[in-house]
Amino acid sequence: MTITFLGTGTSQGIPVIGSDHPVCLSSDPKDKRLRVSVLISWKDYNYVIDCGPDFRQQMLANPISRLDGILFTHEHTDHTIGLDDIRPFFFRQGNIPIYASEKVIDSLKQRFDYVFANENRYPGAPAVEVNTVEKDKSIVLGDIEVVPIEAHHDKVRVFGYRFGDFVYLTDVKRVDEDQIKKIMGAKILVVNALRQQPHQSHFNLEEAITFAQKIGAEKTYFTHISYLLGFHEEVEKELPDNIFLAYDNLQLKI
Numbered sequence: 346m347t348i349t350f351l352g353t354g355t356s357q358g359i360p361v362i363g364s365d366h367p368v369c370l371s372s373d374p375k376d377k378r379l380r381v382s383v384l385i386s387w388k389d390y391n392y393v394i395d396c397g398p399d400f401r402q403q404m405l406a407n408p409i410s411r412l413d414g415i416l417f418t419h420e421h422t423d424h425t426i427g428l429d430d431i432r433p434f435f436f437r438q439g440n441i442p443i444y445a446s447e448k449v450i451d452s453l454k455q456r457f458d459y460v461f462a463n464e465n466r467y468p469g470a471p472a473v474e475v476n477t478v479e480k481d482k483s484i485v486l487g488d489i490e491v492v493p494i495e496a497h498h499d500k501v502r503v504f505g506y507r508f509g510d511f512v513y514l515t516d517v518k519r520v521d522e523d524q525i526k527k528i529m530g531a532k533i534l535v536v537n538a539l540r541q542q543p544h545q546s547h548f549n550l551e552e553a554i555t556f557a558q559k560i561g562a563e564k565t566y567f568t569h570i571s572y573l574l575g576f577h578e579e580v581e582k583e584l585p586d587n588i589f590l591a592y593d594n595l596q597l598k599i
Contacts, residue, residue, distance in 0.1 A: 346599040347385075347387070347596055347598055347599075348511060348535075348596065349386070349594065349596050350382075350383055350568065350592065350593060350595045351404075351406075351594075352381050352382045352399055353569070353591045353593055354379055354380055354569070355380075355381070355423070355539060358399070359572050361572060368572035373576065375593075376576060378592070378593055379397075379403060380398055380423045381397065381423070381568055381569045382396065383535070384403075387487070388488070390413050391413050392413055392416060393416070394415075395415075395425070395515070396417070396425060396426075397422075397425070397426060397427050400431075406594060407594065410437075411434070411437075412441060414486065415431070416443075417445035417446075417504075418503045418515055419504070421501070421516070424515075424516075425456070426456070428457050428460065428473075432469070434471075435471035435472060441472075441473050441474065442476060443473045443476065444476045444477075445475075445476075447477055450475055450477065461473070486508075491508055494506065494512065494520070494528060496516075496519065496520045497521075498517060498546050499545055507528065510532035510533060511535075511599055512535065512560075514534075515535070516537055518547060520556070525560070528560050531562050533565075535566045535591065536548065536565065536567065537569035537570075538554075538574065539569060540570075550567075557585075562587075564587050566588075566595075566597075568591045574590075577590055
């Protein structure tokens, strides 16, 4: 299984438009972050978690000939608004499977009514095959079982996903103990670490480290990073030995 980080930035990405913050002005490629998303590939299967505003750019940078489905964590714009850019895959393959909670599906239907239309469809519009994600119901993708993991993004419910020994969580502030049990034993954990200061709906760096150490994965990678976390190179030097900052286009093998 190959994990490709398509984007590791927060909702504004890095650099932020018009910002003169030193991190936004950095020349280090690892300090340049598109909106958060990840590609999971094995055998001939390709699945993406979240489809934000940079989806087209991410697919051009990490080209795949087939997209077997998109899993959504939650309904916020930086995780969903790229849905229209599935059109090239739709034109080649037909309806693209999506996996999301009922609330996320309702939100997508409001924003992309033409994608879900059953009658009088615009001929250039893509279409999807809807699959509802439930808290305690596994999903079969290709030839593996994927386990949804419920978490809390302030008052918004989010879903993370476990693919075998790989767990992906983002936009998390709290994970209940019954869901933590689903994570234990994973070899690779990905979780958000927004910034140094506390935040209402995201782990800050200290909280992310504490969570990672509780899970005890062989390796943990932080994502959904804002410029307020600091320079990639400087922050990573201060992390525990088995914890790393992810960066755009990083690939992991399991």
